[in-house]
Amino acid sequence: MSDDEFGFSFEDEDDFAAATTAVVPSGKRDLDHADSEEATVSSKRLKTGNDLKTAPSPSIVLANRILRERFGLNGFRLEQQGAITRLIEGGSAVVVFPTGGGKSLCYQVPAVAFRYQDEELGYRKPGQSGLTLVISPLIALMKDQVDALLRRGIKAAVLNSSVTRDQYLVTQDDLRNGRLDLIYCAPERLNNEGFTASLKDLPGGIRLLAVDEAHCISEWGHSFRPDYLKIARFAEEAKVERVVCLTATATPKVADDIRDAFSIPQEGLFRTTMYRPNLRLLAEANTKDTDYKAKLFTHLRKYPGPTIVYVTLQKTTETLAVELTAKGFRARPYHAGMKPDIRGKTQDDFLVSSDMIVVATIAFGMGIDKPDIRSIVHFDIPDSIESYSQQIGRAGRDGKPSVCMFYLATKDFYLRNIFTYGDRPSLRSLRLLLEDICSPAHANLKAGDTFTLSLYTQSKETDIKATILGILYAQMELKFKLFRAAGAIYNNYKYSVKDANALSRDASPAASAIKKAPGKKGPKWTQIALEELAKSTRIPRADLVRKLDEWNDRGTIQLEKQGVENTFRLERPLPSTPKEIDAIIKQLDEAMEATEKQNIARTESLLNLITSKRCFSRAIADYFGESSDVSEVCGHCTWCETGKQVILPNEPPQLPDPVKVQKLLNTISVRDDARLLAKIAFGIKSPRITDMKLAQKDVFESMNVCNFQELLRVFTKACGM
Structure with a gap:
């Protein structure tokens, strides 16, 4: 990047090269006293070249020096410098930059700066510089960023499901010895007691906690993830010095939620407008009889170049990519259900292509650094204004x-409703869940005791999707304070001997116990019951697992683990009376209902934005509280270009057909869950529907043209509920 590209230049670079580095507090920072520490921040946000004529603060000098020396860049963009210098000087920040706005540098530069300060000013001994912990939900993005940092000589590592055992051991050793500048992990890893304990005891502590996709913290955010709520609790318990929360999409309400979670004052908010004058925002409304694909083919020929076509269903990515290929386009599908190597190859090919089209679900696009994407097409409607804005932001960097084209049709609402209504569990499901958690087997457990459950089995038995089950557990942990997640274990271990001599030479207590353990011995595999073995030998289960992992790493055995069970540590005795359990069920159901209504409202907000009589760009700016950054008319959207309103066709949902209702009731004998019957009629799969093979019946999806709530009313009456 060049200085001119961002609208400012340095008037006197000699001043930057000659200045000294900054002094910052070396002790751990109390997040509850952020306001008092902000008074020590001396630098101001610098947006123009005129501001830089005054003598820069030492923190600004250091930040720019690192930017040039370690990242090969000549200048910061817009609010980057203000956020980075604030962090270097000990403050916390919320960074709301659009897709491609350079959020990563806002924690990478400070992460390097801490070691510079310690080495050059002698604040801390070698190995005591602490590190920057980056929480991100995107495995591919973590790997890409770590690889890029390593190429720049910045010591970084990632801990997620993609790393090998050897890589994990090396990273753990680097952590213990203070050799890392940054470490990346997913928010779910904070559920692992061992991992969080190791972070709390790091040499030098956590200097900076960076929370990527921070809108997930807010229940008002478009992709709320309850595991994100645990990050603030971890930050307080681990006494992190400062926090930076980063997101591409945050309304004023969401930004306030993020600030409140980490006690960050208003002056810690750094926001850059999402407005992009080079993006032409187009929209067309189509009836159910419209030939969408013909329109798409015409559009893609008119606007060639690297393109992403967003659809809702995984199956559609594959069928549409085939049809595009048949029409002469270079097209590939992309969705989360594909094999990782195929997804990786598709992404790599797209990055270097000048004409490739990727037909993708929302799994594609995050973290992709491709500046020349010429077109974004929403073939199906996104779920919210936030998603729409984030996805079009990947074009024209x-x-x-x-060009960004939005095809709008009533058919899209059926697809969106599959996800919205499919996520909410029934009262029957919630009761089964609470009865399993508060079972007689757990009745005598006290605070501090642990219990394990298979969430995979529980999902099938309660008819609650795995993702929703995770949300419910997080609510019980954070809202009701029943327990804390304490990691996961495997309940089924089996091994095959590869080096019998090495196995026989190992005479350690754990090795001897495993070799003598009773178990199912087959021609190749030996199964062992670790829980029983640990009890009978009084050797800790962790020691037995460690020995098996050691043998596997050395090639002595081939080890397979199955049957994941989640462990929870009680904060207080579990509810035992029907009244207590009913109260929790009621509150969980109300929370799920509120989420359901909120998701519907988000989609309706997007519909209203596209069909209103006003400029699209201005409407988006208003939604995100950026009205002052955009004029009333942008001149490059459908409304500004045509002055015509995009009108959704009048195709209202049909009333449930009594004949079809009766046929479904005759075919499906279930009467204990009206929501299940409504899902079958609408075409929504669930664990119970899959297990009973109900999706194969001809009544499945037989009433997908109806309103789901009306179907629920009809089947509630039929079930006598």
């Missing part, structure tokens, strides 16, 4: 004209 090189500043050249790019």
Whole structure:
């Protein structure tokens, strides 16, 4: 990047090279006293070249020096410098930059700066510089960033499901010895007691906690993830010095939620407008009889170049990519259900292509650094204004004209409703869940005791999707304070001997116990019951697991683990009376209902934005509280270009057909869950529907043109509920 590209230049670079580095507090920072510490922040947000004529603060000098020396860049963009210098000087920040706005540098530069300060000013001994912990939900993005940092000589590592055992051991050794500048992990890893304990005891502590996709913290955010709520609790318990929360999409309400979670004052908010003058925002409304694909083919020929076509269903990515290929386009599908190597190859090919089209679900796009995407097409409606804004923000990062087309149709609401209504569990499901958790087997457990459950089995038995089950457990942990997640264990271990001599030479207590353990011995595999073995030998289960992992790493055995069970540590005795359990069920159901209504409202907000009589760009700016950054008319959206309103066709949902209702009731004998019957009629799969093979019946999806709530009313009456 060049200085001119971002609208400012350095007037006197000699001043930057000659200045000294900054002094910052070396002790751990109390997040509850952020306001008092902010008074020590001396630098101001610098947006123009005129501001830089005054003598820069030492923190600004250090930040720019690192930017040039370690990242090969000549200048910061817009609010980057203000956020980075604030962090270097000990403050916390919330960074709301659009997709491609350079959020990563806001924690990478400070992460390097801490070691510079310690080495050059002698604040801390070698190995005591602490590190920056980056929480991100995107495995591919973590790996890409770590690889890029390593190429720049910045010591970084990632801990997620993609790393090998050897890589994990090396990273753990680097952590213990203070050799890392940054470490990346997913928010779910904070459920692992061993991992969080090791972070709390790091040499030098956690200097900076960076929370990527921070809108997930807010229940008002478009992709709320309850595991994100645990991050603030971890930050307090681990006494992290400062926090930076980063997101591309945050309304004022969401930004306030993020600030409140980490006690960050208003002056810690750094926001850059999402408005992109080079993006042409187009929309067309189509009836159910419209030939969408013909329109798409015409559009893609008119606007060639690297393109992402967003659809809702995984199956659609594959069928549409095939049809595009048949029409002469270079097209590939992309969705989360594909094999990782195929997804990786598709992404790599797209990054270097000048004409490739990727037909993708929302799994594609996050973290992709491709400046010349010329077109974004929403073939199906996104779930919210936030998602729409984030996805169109991937086009035209090189500043050249790019086109974003939005095809709007009533058919899209059926697809969106599959996800919205499919996520909410029934009262029957919630009761089964609470009865399993508060079972007689757990009745005598006290605070501090642990219990294990298979969430995979529980999902099938309660008819609650795995993702929703995770949300419910997080609510019981954070809202009701029943327990804390304490990691996961495997309940089924089996091994095959590869080096019998090495196995026989190992005479350690754990090795001897495993070799003598009773178990199922087959021609190749030996199964062992670790729980029983640990009890009978009084050797800790962790020691037995460690020995098996050691043998596997050395090639002595081939080890397979199955049957994941989640462990929870009680904060207080579990509810035992029907009244207590009913109260929790009621509150969980109310929370699920509120989420359901909120998701519907988000989609309706997007619909209203596209069909209103006003500029699209201005409407988006208003939604995100950026009205002052955009004029009333942008001149490059459908409304500004045509002055015509995009009108959704009048295709209201049909009333449930009594004949079809009766046929479903005759075919499906279930009467204990009206919501299940409504899902079958609408075409929504669930664990119970899959287990009973009900999706194969001809009544499945037989009433997908109806309103789901009306179907629920009809089947509630039929079930006598």
